[in-house]
Amino acid sequence: MTVGYLPGAGFLHRAHPFTAMAIGGGVAVLAFLLAPPAGPLAVLALGVALAMAAGVWRVLIPAAVISGPFWVFLFAIHGLFREAPLTALGLSARMTASIVAFLLVIAVVHPGRLVEALLARGVPFAAAYLLAAAIQIVPRFQNRARAILDAQRCRGLRLRGSPLRRVRAVVALAIPLVLSALAEVDEHALALETRGVGTGKRRTILHPPVDTPLDRAIRWAVLGVLAVAVLVTYP
Amino acid sequence: MTIVFDRVSFTYPGSREPSLHGLSFHAARGQVTLLTGLLGAGCSTTVLVAAGVAPRLLGGSVEGDVTVLERNPGTAEGWRDLAGRVAVLLPTPWTQLSGMTFTVADEVAFGPANLGWDREEILDVAAVAMDQLSVTHLAQRDPATLSGGELQRVILAGLVAMRPDVYLLDEPTVELDPEAADAVYALLPTLAKTAAVLLTTTDSDRAVEVADSALYLESGQLVSAGSPCDVLGSERVVAAGAGVSVATLFRDAGARGPYPVDVAAAASRWMTA
Numbered sequence A: 001m002t003v004g005y006l007p008g009a010g011f012l013h014r015a016h017p018f019t020a021m022a023i024g025g026g027v028a029v030l031a032f033l034l035a036p037p038a039g040p041l042a043v044l045a046l047g048v049a050l051a052m053a054a055g056v057w058r059v060l061i062p063a064a065v066i067s068g069p070f071w072v073f074l075f076a077i078h079g080l081f082r083e084a085p086l087t088a089l090g091l092s093a094r095m096t097a098s099i100v101a102f103l104l105v106i107a108v109v110h111p112g113r114l115v116e117a118l119l120a121r122g123v124p125f126a127a128a129y130l131l132a133a134a135i136q137i138v139p140r141f142q143n144r145a146r147a148i149l150d151a152q153r154c155r156g157l158r159l160r161g162s163p164l165r166r167v168r169a170v171v172a173l174a175i176p177l178v179l180s181a182l183a184e185v186d187e188h189a190l191a192l193e194t195r196g197v198g199t200g201k202r203r204t205i206l207h208p209p210v211d212t213p214l215d216r217a218i219r220w221a222v223l224g225v226l227a228v229a230v231l232v233t234y235p
Numbered sequence B: 001m002t003i004v005f006d007r008v009s010f011t012y013p014g015s016r017e018p019s020l021h022g023l024s025f026h027a028a029r030g031q032v033t034l035l036t037g038l039l040g041a042g043c044s045t046t047v048l049v050a051a052g053v054a055p056r057l058l059g060g061s062v063e064g065d066v067t068v069l070e071r072n073p074g075t076a077e078g079w080r081d082l083a084g085r086v087a088v089l090l091p092t093p094w095t096q097l098s099g100m101t102f103t104v105a106d107e108v109a110f111g112p113a114n115l116g117w118d119r120e121e122i123l124d125v126a127a128v129a130m131d132q133l134s135v136t137h138l139a140q141r142d143p144a145t146l147s148g149g150e151l152q153r154v155i156l157a158g159l160v161a162m163r164p165d166v167y168l169l170d171e172p173t174v175e176l177d178p179e180a181a182d183a184v185y186a187l188l189p190t191l192a193k194t195a196a197v198l199l200t201t202t203d204s205d206r207a208v209e210v211a212d213s214a215l216y217l218e219s220g221q222l223v224s225a226g227s228p229c230d231v232l233g234s235e236r237v238v239a240a241g242a243g244v245s246v247a248t249l250f251r252d253a254g255a256r257g258p259y260p261v262d263v264a265a266a267a268s269r270w271m272t273a
Helices: A017-033 A038-053 A057-080 A085-108 A111-120 A125-154 A163-194 A213-233 B043-051 B076-082 B104-114 B119-132 B148-160 B178-192 B204-210 B228-232 B235-240 B245-252 B263-272
Strands: B003-011 B020-027 B032-037 B061-068 B086-089 B166-170 B196-200 B213-218 B221-226
Touching: A017 A038, A017 A085, A017 A111, A017 A213, A038 A057, A038 A085, A057 A085, A085 A125, A111 A125, A125 A163, A163 B086, B003 B043, B020 B043, B020 B061, B020 B196, B020 B213, B020 B221, B032 B043, B032 B178, B032 B204, B032 B228, B043 B061, B043 B086, B043 B166, B043 B196, B086 B148, B104 B119, B104 B148, B119 B148, B148 B178, B178 B196, B178 B204, B204 B228, B213 B228, B213 B235, B221 B228, B221 B235, B228 B235, B235 B245, B245 B263
Parallel strands: B032 B196, B032 B213, B086 B166, B166 B196
Antiparallel strands: B003 B020, B003 B061, B213 B221
16 A cells, blocks of 8 residues: 555646646545535546546555544444544545545656756745755655564564553554654754755756646636536535 | 864763764865774764754764854754755765655756756756766666666765765675775765865775875774874774774784784785884
């Protein structure tokens, strides 16, 4: 199960980063705008269809794993209070659609391409880097956690067994995960500084993403759909 | 002088004992200066202080004067002036990836692009640097998929592409196989033609072949300085286990120091013995 950029040549990979982000953002917002449960369910289906059409169906696996507990929790809570399960269905669908949209965007938009697109629009490098780094934080932590788990297993850590043993395994993962991340912050900061980040000079854009008329039309269309959804939901 | 340490002591935050004690040396443009010692001797700390990471990012306290290209790298202002002119390579290449590039070619071009050079010039210097570090065949690979050795060469290529005035190289070949390590060491004299190279390594066998001068540290103190042959062949350094293999063999065989540091010198001495 991998979260993060997935190399590919699908239509969302080829699209301008802003277009892919607009589509992903549009899906997430639409899930909260449309009336539950049919609206969010339809948007969730749209998100799934987009992921498959874009060639990144693998994002659906982490999406299911992440949103699964929400479904269980929401159905349990609403069942407990004898409220309509349709409410739980709507809420769960909204949550899942948002997760699918987020994972879809980070799967098709390479951080470097996003930075280039932002720089081309005059955004300062520091701000662009910060945004791209924020998008990468999940996959980076995931890779690091995997490496730490492997190392701990080699030293005899057992992940299965009683709840107490599982809690111990989490501690054995969490502490080195956080400490190693903190320890590497200085080195990464140095690496960026030594390679000219923070000099105040305007960075040269090596491969500016092409923003075609179709890209712009799609972004306007997303905006239009959201506007219509607002008008329909809140007449 | 390009790098000047004048009675420099450094203490890490939370530590009572300084890791560097009154360290004084200089490194000049046109030379490869070898800084060596056993683990814990303070070589990496010296690089961090020269790079300004200590104390600017790491904290701790510095006494004495550190000057790199006539600026103090330990201050924010000094480092800003030095950005792009001082290349720092740490032994952990995975922490030095920009994380912002699709390909190795773009990773190598990351530094020059940050300096605002012309696009064509950036592509040219990146191609030359990749060729120098023998990573041209990796140009279209995703940097995140490289092995440790490939990554270390790519990161060094990215630094070379910036044409810095100072190289601070901390164990630059720790991830490399012997052949690739030989190639990197062979490149150092070329880099030193236009820059000062401060090299810290425990790989004395390779370093002695390219270094113009050597410094030997023990417990944060400068114990010996001079030509690589004098320093790495001295009784103290060889007895401590930091000498080159040839010298160690001679000592183990019962010879007395100073010891030869290369095969030719060893053969000559053996013939005359």
